[in-house]
Amino acid sequence: MDVLSKPITLTFQHRVVFTRQAFALENPALLEVLSGRVLVMVDDGVVAGCPALPEAVAGWMAGQGERVTLVGGRVLVLPGGESCKNDWGQVEAIWAEINRVGLDRHSTVLAIGGGAFLDLVGFAAATAHRGIRLVRMPTTTLSQGDGGVGVKNGVNYFSKKNWIGTFAVPWAVVNDSALLDGLPAREKRAGLIEGVKVALLRDAGFFAAIEASADALAALEPAAVEMVVRRSAEQHLEHIAGGGDPFELGSARPLDFGHWVAHKIEPSSGYRINHGEAVAIGMAVDLVYARRLGLLAAADSERILRLIERIGFAVHDAELERVDERGGRVVLRGLEEFREHLGGELTITLVTGIGRRVEVHEMSAETVREAMDELRSRQAVPGVMPMPSADRIPVTHPARPAP
Numbered sequence: 524m525d526v527l528s529k530p531i532t533l534t535f536q537h538r539v540v541f542t543r544q545a546f547a548l549e550n551p552a553l554l555e556v557l558s559g560r561v562l563v564m565v566d567d568g569v570v571a572g573c574p575a576l577p578e579a580v581a582g583w584m585a586g587q588g589e590r591v592t593l594v595g596g597r598v599l600v601l602p603g604g605e606s607c608k609n610d611w612g613q614v615e616a617i618w619a620e621i622n623r624v625g626l627d628r629h630s631t632v633l634a635i636g637g638g639a640f641l642d643l644v645g646f647a648a649a650t651a652h653r654g655i656r657l658v659r660m661p662t663t664t665l666s667q668g669d670g671g672v673g674v675k676n677g678v679n680y681f682s683k684k685n686w687i688g689t690f691a692v693p694w695a696v697v698n699d700s701a702l703l704d705g706l707p708a709r710e711k712r713a714g715l716i717e718g719v720k721v722a723l724l725r726d727a728g729f730f731a732a733i734e735a736s737a738d739a740l741a742a743l744e745p746a747a748v749e750m751v752v753r754r755s756a757e758q759h760l761e762h763i764a765g766g767g768d769p770f771e772l773g774s775a776r777p778l779d780f781g782h783w784v785a786h787k788i789e790p791s792s793g794y795r796i797n798h799g800e801a802v803a804i805g806m807a808v809d810l811v812y813a814r815r816l817g818l819l820a821a822a823d824s825e826r827i828l829r830l831i832e833r834i835g836f837a838v839h840d841a842e843l844e845r846v847d848e849r850g851g852r853v854v855l856r857g858l859e860e861f862r863e864h865l866g867g868e869l870t871i872t873l874v875t876g877i878g879r880r881v882e883v884h885e886m887s888a889e890t891v892r893e894a895m896d897e898l899r900s901r902q903a904v905p906g907v908m909p910m911p912s913a914d915r916i917p918v919t920h921p922a923r924p925a926p
């Protein structure tokens with residue numbers, strides 16, 4: 524046998540620019556990351572909240588002279604939200620546009636939208652010509668603090684989330700805090716929980732800062748929200764760039780703390796519970812679980828649960844009690860699905876103190892059930908926003924992905 528083996532080493536620069544009013548003519552922030560031919564695509568949900576945005580983008584481009592050219596002479600407004608990831612036709616439509624205007628690998632796609640829209644456009648850009656530069660401008664607290672600063676993209680297929688996708692470091696990410704101004708309150712709150720999550724995993728100082736701003740965060744005061752989004756983005760970036768596994772080749776995924784429950788109850792509730800709300804509940808389950816096993820001190824567990832509640836999240840929902848035809852809790856199937864999603868051995872990250880974590884490879888279903896029961900009987904603190912309950916909100920399931 525004769526084996527040739529050579530390492531291939533590549534270095535990527537993962538850049539996140541923080542700014543406000545990126546499309547104000549006098550703001551130079553975008554010139555750091557944009558040049559040449561740029562194809563601009565905007566999430567229609569963002570435009571509904573801010574109808575002047577496409578014109579502002581086109582105006583900024585026109586004001587840059589030779590440095591930047593708006594390809595096609597207009598800004599494209601396309602469907603956003605999770606359903607855009609369920610429609611393969613949207614991927615083809617973006618490819619068709621990239622082909623029509625003749626973008627090459629030295630041109631840029633600028634995507635402005637929520638995390639779902641960025642995942643869709645990012646996937647289409649990463650696969651056209653084997654990868655066109657992508658500049659992402661996330662427009663939700665969740666995507667500015669978490670998903671939008673990641674190195675993944677993807678669309679849903681076979682009715683499974685992110686079944687098709689790539690790892691691709693974006694050319695740059697631009698977080699414009701002004702884009703968050705028009706977000707509905709529930710969407711604005713959602714991203715705060717990923718800040719709490721990453722603070723618990725890596726940064727006790729950030730956790731204390733969130734505690735100190737809890738009242739302002741409960742009221743969704745812009746400066747406090749911006750602080751959490753910014754530090755959350757920073758910590759996610761640090762973890763991706765410095766954590767040793769940016770392309771997730773191993774089985775551990777600490778940033779998915781609390782997510783095995785979240786990934787199950789979001790869809791099983793028909794998306795009545797949004798991602799941030801589901802993560803708050805998932806984290807609460809895993810915190811009480813860790814405390815019951817003696818891995819987390821009772822005082823720490825209580826301090827964290829209080830903070831989650833003070834900033835407006837519920838820590839329990841009846842969805843945790845949904846049972847299947849054989850009487851088993853549906854949410855527990857989330858453990859096996861999570862293992863499949865990560866690949867390899869089941870690996871769950873648990874928090875053992877503020878800023879400390881451990882990985883475990885099995886979870887006791889009995890103790891998980893006890894943790895959920897304990898959370899149900901917990902007295903909610905005043906100020907927790909009631910979530911829409913299943914009997915008041917019509918459950919609409921998203922369109923099924925194309926076969």
Ligand SMILES: NC(=O)c1ccc[n+]([C@@H]2O[C@H](COP(=O)([O-])OP(=O)(O)OC[C@H]3O[C@@H](n4cnc5c(N)ncnc54)[C@H](O)[C@@H]3O)[C@@H](O)[C@H]2O)c1
Nearest residue numbers: 568569572603604605637638639662663665666670673675
């Ligand atoms: N690639 C990654 O690493 C990664 C990580 C985490 C999450 N994600 C993905 O992100 C998606 C969730 O993203 P999200 O939480 O941003 O939700 P979203 O993209 O579904 O957006 C929620 C809704 O808000 C609208 N919207 C977006 N910005 C707005 C604004 N500024 N004003 C008014 N409306 C606005 C959207 O049109 C949509 O209808 C999921 O598909 C998830 O899988 C990806």
Ligand SMILES: [Zn+2]
Nearest residue numbers: 669717798802
């Ligand atoms: Zn998340």
